[in-house]
Amino acid sequence: MTRLGDLVVRKSYGGDVTFRVERIERSVAIIKGTEFRLLADAPLTDLLEVDPGSPGEKTERARIKATESVQRLRQDRQEMAERNQVAVQQWSSPAAQEQAYFEVPGKVLHLDGDERYLQKSLDLYEKLRVPVNGYYVNESAMPSVLYRLLPVVNPDIVVLTGHDGVLKNPPSRDLYNLTSYKNSKHFVEAVRVAREYERNFDTLTIVAGACQSHFEALLQAGANFASSPARVLIHALDPVYIAAKASLTSIRDTIHITDVLNQTISGTKGVGGIETRGSYRIGLPTLKDLSKLDIVPTM
Incomplete structure (x- = not known):
């Protein structure tokens, strides 16, 4: 007997994707x-x-790809650290060749219409040491919530995701029409709110959409990256990979679109975007541990 929380597959779809029973x-x-x-x-x-331990074939492939993507992001970060050290040594005087620096990755504001996926996303941000403020928000409430949060959080990157999909019986059988999608209109409205707050595409990077979202409408509204060009399912963590890449790419560099999209599980069928600068900065000198600083008060 099927119960809440059980892991299941659909026989009619060949058991390719693993699901969890949320409600009966x-x-x-x-x-x-x-x-x-x-x-x-x-x-x-x-x-x-x-x-x-025996998920569907599609789910297993996604898990393998997800692991590879995380490893690649960590490798990219290590390579960046090595480049930063070389650059700092070139900037420093000969007497300060061992000068250390501090990092300022781009800050992420992540709104998610799914509480479970939000937690998985926050766990990955933490592993990658990406600063993030995450909130579980129903897709229809995202525009109003985002309007209030933007000036408070002041992020470099905004992620708007959750659930979406092409409706089985839409009012119009036209994929160009937002009424053919479950939540694309809410994502589009939220993107417009964010883009009105900051019009510079390199100052605020916006990642928006979920499964089968209206890719073209999201880009037209002002998103830098969006789903889903081929109206396919996207992996739960695809938006996180893109946001992390933006957060950990130097402001001196442009995010390589083919590189970041190939790191996602869904690839270019699931996610697309435009050229965008990174949000990562380094600073000098390294931050001090104030508890160990020997200071002589002057006042």
């Missing part, structure tokens, strides 16, 4: 992808319980 309404289960930002419903008779 009579003979129908509301299920949520464990790796992909997919919220769906399915008859209980269509569900097959799976072992957590």
